[in-house]
Amino acid sequence: MRVPTRPRPVVPRHRWVLAALVVAVAASPVALRYLVFWPLDQWQVDVDVYRDAGVSILTGRPVYSAMTEAPQLLPFTYPPFAAFLGVPLALLPFGVVGWLWTALQVLATTAITWYAARGLLRQAGPWLPLALAALTAPMLWLHPVGDGIRFGQVNAFIVLACVMDLVEPRPRIARWLPKGALIGLAMAVKLTPGVFVVHFLVTRRWKEAATAVASAAVATLLAAAVLPGTSWEYWTAALRDPTRLGPNAGTANQSVRGFLLRLGPEGLPGTVLWLVVAAAIAWFGFRLAARRYRAGDPVGELAVVGIVACLVSPVSWVHHYHWVVVVVLALLGVQPWRERRRLWAAAAITVFFTLRLPWWGIDWLAHRDWPQWPGRVLQNADVAGGLLCLGLLWWVARDRADGPGPEALPDGTGARRPRVTA
Template identity: 65%
Template sequence: MTTATPTAAVARGRGRRIRAVGRSVGSRVAAWSPRARWALAVVVVLAGAAIPVLRYLVFWPLDQWQVDVEVYREAGVSILTGRPIYSAMTEAPQLLPFTYPPFAAVIAIPLALVPFGAVGWLWTLAQIAATAAIVWYAGWRLIHRTGRLVPVTLALLTVPMLWLHPVSDGIRFGQVNAFMVLACLMDLRRPRPGLLRRIPPGVLVGLAMSIKLTPGVFVVHYLLNRRWKEAATAVGTAVAVTLGSWLLLPEASFAFWGGALQDPARLGPNAGTSNQSIRGFLLRVGPSGLVGDVLWLVLVAVVGFVGFQLARRAYRAGDSISEVAAVGLMAVLLSPVAWIHHLHWMVVVVFAVLGADPLRDRRRMLAAGVVTAFFLCRMPWWGITWLSHPDWPRWIGRVLQNADTFGSLLALALLWWALHRTAPTRHTGDARDPVGQDVPS
């Protein structure tokens, strides 16, 4: 017979008191009206978002303020003023060109009608809302277990996602990735969101492809799984939108598809630390030339095979969150250029690993915690700091500099592990049954 030490007894007693207080607070909040609970959720999310927002919109240098949303806005200005879209640059010192298809410039016209200072703040609020929506749709299996505390659960799960390095980087630059991830997630998630009852699957992926090309990996996923209708819908939507943009902006369309698209230098230095794709990793550490190109293609083939096989298994198992997470990682790892903020997909990865009930499998919670903690860190920039010290071992600095590439591969491995802990629930050619029923949005 063992006797607990006083310290252990005190710790257990303190833990019981904390849990009791938590249950008491939860019971009180659950008794509030729905409007009050949602108001509390909004306050919690905004309070949590204040950390990256204050850093990047208040205390950040003005010459780096919301530089990417400025690029979008200037494209809208170009259309309204008649200047060439793809030769215009933002103001010095950034001098950034517009790098997206003409359709993205068309939908940026409303940004040109609002002063830039207001656009930066409104865009930031939209990114926060989009990230909260990603948490809602990716974490619905877990969130809906909390009953009347759903709004507070959503808020508490959203806040740490806003602190992830890729997400906060999107807030820093005023990026579009949150909306791309949300569109693809809503399009593939099962049960299908009620907002999309009358919208065929594939439309949102097609629209996302018309704004950025990387969501095209979802069409590859459709084709590999013989989901012909969804693939045709996505491609058809993208083609229709692109042709419409061509009729509206013929000169800009020729400039993009005939020149700007083939110029990788427009995206920035491909070998820079921010490019955390496999190709970016190889450009930094070598080898270069033909050997480097061949090695890149081999690695792309291997990682692509694993990633799309994982997405296929998730689809066949009825786990649409893991499916989206795996394909999203392919959009980053396989792309020639994938900036750190493109890893907004990690929000989906975290909830795919968590699953529906992580309290019944604490290892899932630990794995999701590992992914979250990894991407809370700004390790690529730690690597730059390390490499600035010539006397320190350079290999450690190189590992840190390429940490998000390794983290993406780690996330892919944890997705595989988590999915293999879940027994397949279906194997059917119909993507609607039994998990395709509409649910309230």
């Protein structure tokens, strides 16, 4: 039996053009700041690392021994499979790569907004393009998104892959892949999406867990077949070298471990404290994510797991919090005007992460004659913001923690798909 769906409204083409213009204008302050007015010696330093890895593959030099040009001198820190993604970048001039990568990040963030807020956006009818642009614009002003554009980072694409993998209905490009495959490919590029495998195991989704692991393994083995020496160096040496990631105690590391390295006890007591706190956050987060899965809320599920990954990872730079985009959309839900607490929660997180509070803390601490504790609080604001995200995701959904199940997902119109029995 087919469930009837509403006919899609006809959207005039000029509204899509206008929406694209709105998104471009919204992105321009961040792009101008970091691509036009930013110092050249700090310009797009991370995409320079990716491009340099591609150059290493094409020229035969060691991937993990090469450094970008002075003054940055940054090494490649990702798995070998990720180095292959830098090969197309190596074929283009660096200036072109910086602008192209920025445009792709803006498009990826727009796509995340579309897939994660589709039920809400469908209710705009023929005004859907402008609703999408209006919802995307403030996402581009979140400081984790801005920092991703500043450095030329990969996080927007990691988040998009996870969203495309789990949010129903899946895009056509992902439907021919089993669930978990895109997350596995993301794991082959960056290890942190592996937290989703833990979530799959907690929710007893053995097929998705196996698919993610298999997908990551295939990509990794293909890279090892082509670059055996490089793969051996990464898995036996480079991966275990924490100095390659930069100063773990620096303000940019907004994980719980980064917070404890700055303020907690040193040595073994600090490590034990971090493991205990991280375990407590993981326990709460995975339980909450499992409840969102059972309630048929894949966007909330993704938001929780993504933020848990940021908090419990040993190193989570500010731009890793690109997951806040998904958090805001999960908080809004499908009809936020019917639940004002959703609007307030989403607005609170948007404002919080638009402010660059950790850097305010650095400016505060530069004044030696000022009291230290306000600066320390601001310096660690994104850790507190991550915990706030988890708290608000629990708060807005606490009355329906156990919903009708994953089969009752939004049908794209904002309505729930009813259970159908033969």
